[in-house]
Amino acid sequence: MPKHIYNKYDKSLIPSLPVVQFEGRIIVILTPGETERAVRYLLTQPILGFDTETKPTFKRGQTHKVALLQVSTPDTCFLFRLHNTGLTPALIRLLEDTSVTKVGLSWHDDVNSLQQLGKVKPQGFTDIQGLVSQLGIEDIGLQKLYANLFGKKISKRQQLSNWEADILTDKQKLYAATDAWACINIYNELIRLIQSGDYQLIKVEENV
Numbered sequence: 001m002p003k004h005i006y007n008k009y010d011k012s013l014i015p016s017l018p019v020v021q022f023e024g025r026i027i028v029i030l031t032p033g034e035t036e037r038a039v040r041y042l043l044t045q046p047i048l049g050f051d052t053e054t055k056p057t058f059k060r061g062q063t064h065k066v067a068l069l070q071v072s073t074p075d076t077c078f079l080f081r082l083h084n085t086g087l088t089p090a091l092i093r094l095l096e097d098t099s100v101t102k103v104g105l106s107w108h109d110d111v112n113s114l115q116q117l118g119k120v121k122p123q124g125f126t127d128i129q130g131l132v133s134q135l136g137i138e139d140i141g142l143q144k145l146y147a148n149l150f151g152k153k154i155s156k157r158q159q160l161s162n163w164e165a166d167i168l169t170d171k172q173k174l175y176a177a178t179d180a181w182a183c184i185n186i187y188n189e190l191i192r193l194i195q196s197g198d199y200q201l202i203k204v205e206e207n208v
Contacts (some may be wrong), residue, residue, distance in 0.1 A: 002198050002199050002200045003193065003198060003199045003200070004199070004200050004202055005135065005137060005148055005149065005193075005199050005200070005201055005202070006137070006148055006201070006202050006203075006204055007136050007137055007138050007139075007201060007202070007203050007204060008138050008139055008204045009139050009144045009145075009147055009148040010204070011144060013147070014143060014144070014147050014153050015153070017147055017151060017152055017153035018151075018152050018153065019152070019153050019154075019155055020146065020150070020152035020153065020154060020178070020182075021155075021174055021178050022072070022077060022174060022177040022178040022181040022182075024072075024073075024074070024075035024076050024077060024177075024181070025075065025076045025077070026076075026077050026079065026173050026174070026177045027076065027077070027078050027079070028078075028079045028081065028168065028173065029078055029079060029080045029081060029085065030081055030084050030085065031084070031085060032085055032088045032090070035080060035085055035088045035090045035091060036088070036090040038071075038078045038080070038090075039090040039091065039093060039094045040090075042071055042073070042078065042094060042100070043093075043094065043097060043099070043100060045073045045100060046100070046101060047073070047074070047100070047101040047102075047103065047184055047187075047188075048071055048072065048073060048100055048101070048102050048103070048184075049070075049071070049072040049073075049103055049104070049180040049181055049182070049183035049184040049187075050069070050070065050071055050072075050102060050103065050104040050107065050110065050125070050180060050183065051069075051070045051104060051105070051110070051176070051179045051180040051183065052066045052068060052069050052070065052110045052113055052114065053066070053067060053068040053070070053163040053176055054066045054067055054068075054113060054163060055067055055162055055163045055164045056159075056160045056161075056162075064164070065082075065083075065113070065116055065117060066082055066110075066113035066114060066116070066117065067081070067082055067083040067163040067164045068080065068081060068082060068083070068163050068168075068176060069082055069091065069114070070176045070177060070179060070180035071094070071180060072177060072180035072181040072183075072184065073184075074181070074184055077176075077177035077180055077181055079168070079173060079176055079177065081168075082117060083163070083164045086117060086118070087114065087117040087118035087120060091120075092118070092119075092120045095114065095120050095121075095122040095123075096120065096121060096122060096123050096124075097123070097124055098123050098124035099124070100124065101124075101126070102124050102125045102126065103125070103126045103127075103128060103183045103184060103186075103187040104125060104126075104127060104128070104183055105127070105128045105129065105140070105142050105145075105183055105186070106127070106129060106140065107122075107125050107127040107129075108127065126187065128140075128145070128183060128186055128187055128190065131187070131190040131191070131194065132145065132190065134190075134194055135190065135193060135194065135199065135201065136201045136203075137201075142154060142179060142182060142183075142186075143156055145186055146182055146185075146186060149185075149186060149189050149190075150185070150189070154178060154179070154182055155175065155178075156175075157171070157175070158171050158172050158174075158175035158176075159175070161175075
């Protein structure tokens with residue numbers, strides 16, 4: 001039986017879905033030396049999921065620079081605290097590498113944020129946004145995409161927390177790691193469906 005997916009997923013269904021969370025190792029990176037070691041490891045992996053976090057603003061005209069870069073393998077996620085380290089040569093090397101499959105969602109926005117920290121030209125990335133349209137999916141948000149493809153909910157409760165805090169809470173770390181790791185799962189499933197054609201697109205016309 002082909003997998004049923006929707007062009008637009010009904011967000012009212014999401015609260016009732018089971019929660020999915022990253023269950024692997026989470027390693028917080030605070031220094032350039034730790035960054036170098038982490039990047040050497042990451043460049044040996046076949047696929048990496050990427051995401052960033054920025055301290056939210058609640059006043060008009062106020063802005064913040066990106067504070068966190070999350071890079072995940074299927075079982076280990078590194079949280080690079082850019083607020084502490086800046087954009088180090090090792091991170092630039094990782095972002096510009098073309099030998100490893102790298103995936104992100106709405107990655108163009110993340111690139112713009114990272115380029116505010118230094119001169120970097122990220123390469124070798126696949127933006128999930130470019131894949132979902134091949135299946136007829138119109139939703140581009142991470143939570144809706146995950147619910148559509150897997151029937152599970154990614155919690156967004158920590159999204160507006162302080163990503164420049166001296167110490168990240170366990171909930172913040174888990175949230176950040178889950179988002180980067182989820183990009184790998186979504187990418188793998190989209191590629192599987194595109195290559196196999198084993199899906200049925202259900203079109204929902206009303207605005208959901």
